[in-house]
Amino acid sequence: MGILSAYLMPHPPIMVKEVGGRETQMTTSSIEAAKEVGREIRELAPDTLVLISPHGPVFQDAVCIYDFPLKGSLSSFGAPGVKMEFQSDEDLKREICEIAQKKGIPAVKSSEIHLSRYGTRQELDHGVMVPIYFVTQFTSSFKLLPMAYGLLPYEDLYAFGRIIREAAESLDKKVVIVASGDLSHRLTPDAPAGYSPHAKDFDLKLISLLKEFDVEAIAALEPGLIEKAGECGLRSLWIMMGALDGYKVQPRVLSYEGPFGVGYCVAAFHPAGKGESILKKLYDRRREEIEKRRKNEDAYVRLARQTLETYVKEGRMPEFPKDLPEEMLSERAGVFVSIKKHGELRGCIGTFLPTKKNIAEEIRQNAISAGCEDPRFEPVEPEELPELTYSVDVLTRPEPIDSPDKLDPKRYGVIVRKGFRSGLLLPDLEGVDTVEEQISIALRKAGISPDEDYKLERFEVVRHY
Template identity: 70%
Template sequence: MGIIASYLMPHPPIMIEEIGGDETEKVLKTVEAACFVGMEIEHFSPDSIVLISPHGPVFQDAIFIYDFPLKGDFAAFGAPHVKLEFEQDEELKKEIIKKANEKNVPAVKSTEIPLKKYGVKEELDHGAMVPLYFVSKYAKNFKLVIMSFGLLPYEDLYKFGTAIKEAAEITGKKVVVIASGDLSHRLTPDAPAGYSPKGKIFDEKLVKCLENFDIEGLYSMENSLIEKAGECGLRSIWIMMGSLDGIRVESKVLSYEGPFGVGYCVARFLPLGEGESKLEKLYDKRRQNIIKRREKEDPYVSLARKTLETYVKTGKIIEVPEGLPEEMLTQRAGVFVSIKKHGQLRGCIGTIFPTRKNIAEEIIQNAISAGCEDPRFFPVEPEELPELTYSVDVLMPPQKVNSKEELDPKKYGVIVRKGRRTGLLLPDLEGIDTVEEQLEIALRKAGISPHEEYEIERFEVIRHY
């Protein structure tokens, strides 16, 4: 057999009448759609359900597989008497991990992690409990595999989904996949995560992609839009979609609403037969995007990239090359070099004021520091180099400001100072739209409390991509 159906289900506990009471009426469309899913799964009579939750332990570099007893309750939401317990599908779980390892997508079981060290309880989270509440109202005789996504690139999450598909086929089981996740948490001014106009745009685009099972459309969504939406379901969706790779799919959005400023979507995806695999196309798009970006590099970015590549491969610091623009050889300035991998920060180090005799030497020094000395990350490895993208910010001299009204996070970077404590944030960063957000992060980096008195400076940059 294999994957017989897949679903997207939201997980607000208020959907459950024992928790929400009268408030549950405000999500009636979602509740009705979730009940339909439960009844349909009962009709399909699966051997096992694979569920991806956004609210389990999330690691930067691996999928986390629940290996503890699959039970829990809603005590945290005032309903301790509502309890669920399920049987693990050990065979399917073992095969999923095996196939994932073969595909070089790291997957770890909870028994391999010291959960107590991270303050993680061995019980089901509400990201799993809420969808399973509605499923288990109708379907009874199934085993379960639960996981939380990792902060891996979307392509790798999709590839992990193909491991689920292959494991289901190898074990001969009828398997249903459920992606647990809410959409934007920022739809209205009273939303729990605050308001962003990007929230509605994100939800509209995502719902359209789900209606059409449009993987390419999903892949083309801008990182800035995703960041500002404040969603929690996208990575679950990527794994679920990967579980249907190479299959023609009948897709249907069963409901969508956002009464509490959070988007709740229930959608169904039924296999129709063999189709076209999208996996290699996704990886090819990633490669092509990097190639196109490097073709457009200016001398500042090219110097940063070549510096780090040479240093990582040989351990040698390159000499200032010939043919650079005159200003790189004659002018002095502070420089920040930022490195990203698959859209995620991989390193960022810089100097507020010049420390070298020209901008070119400043870039060389800071490119090595960003790639190998940023304390937040391990040093860049040679095999990572083809996946990295770079930007270089040349700083203008900072100016003191007397009030927050003189700041603009799109135009100015900010420096906060209190004695020897200093925090800096570059301008025009993805996901940072307000002065308050900019100052909050800069203060946190400096270890300065917002209630302390501190000095503020602003600066402009010339950014090179």
């Protein structure tokens, strides 16, 4: 058999009447669509329901398959009577893990991790419980295999979804996939993650692409737009879409609404015969984008990249290239080097005032620090180097300002100071659209309370890609 069908379902506990009470009326469209999904799954009669949650043990470098007793409740949302227990599909779990290992896609079972170290309990989270609540109103005659997506590249999550399909076909199991996830969390000024005028754009764009099941167009969504949306469902979708790779797909968007400032979408995706696999296209696209960026990088970025590559591979500081622009050798400035991997930050270290005799030395030192000494990340490994992209910001000298009115988050970076504490935020960052956001982040970095009497400084940058 294989994949019978796949669904996108939201997971706000308020949809559950025992939690939301009268407020469930605000999510009527989502509830009715979720019940339709439940009825469809009853008719499909799957052996196993695979559910991908954003609220389980989410790791930076691996998908995590739940490997604890599949019990849970909504007691933390005031509904202890809503509790469930399921039988795990151990055969499918084992087959998925074996294929993932052979194909080099990182996947772990939760039993291999000390979850308590990450503040995660061994119970079903609401990302699982809410969608399953509506399914079990119609059927519970299936085994359950829940998992939490990892913060892996979208292409790797898509490849993992295809592994789920291969495992299901190998074991001749009938499997339904549910991608649990909400869309933007920033639709209104009172939304839980703050407001972004671009949030609705993200939701409407994604929904239009889901109606066509245009995976390649979803892959081309602007990272900045995704960041501004504050979504939690896109990675679940990528695994789900991968499970349908090689099929023609009949998509149906059953509902969309945005109460409480959060976008809820329910959609169904039914296999409709053999189609074309696009997995190789996705990987080729990623590689071509990196190659294009490398070809177009200027001397500043090239020096940062070559410095880190030499240091990681050979453990030494490289010599300067002979063709560096004169200003890199004669001028002094603060410099920040930022490194990303698959669009996610991998390291960022800098100096807001010059500490070396020229810009080139500043870049060289900060490139190594960003790659190997950023305390938020493990040092870069040699095998990561081909996947990294770099930017270099050269800073003007900071100047004191007496009011936030003299800031512009697109033009100016900000420094906040109180005594020996200080925090800096670069300008023109994805997801930072207002002065208030900019100052708030800088204050958190500095450990300064917003009600303290702090000082402000601003600076500009020349950003090199």
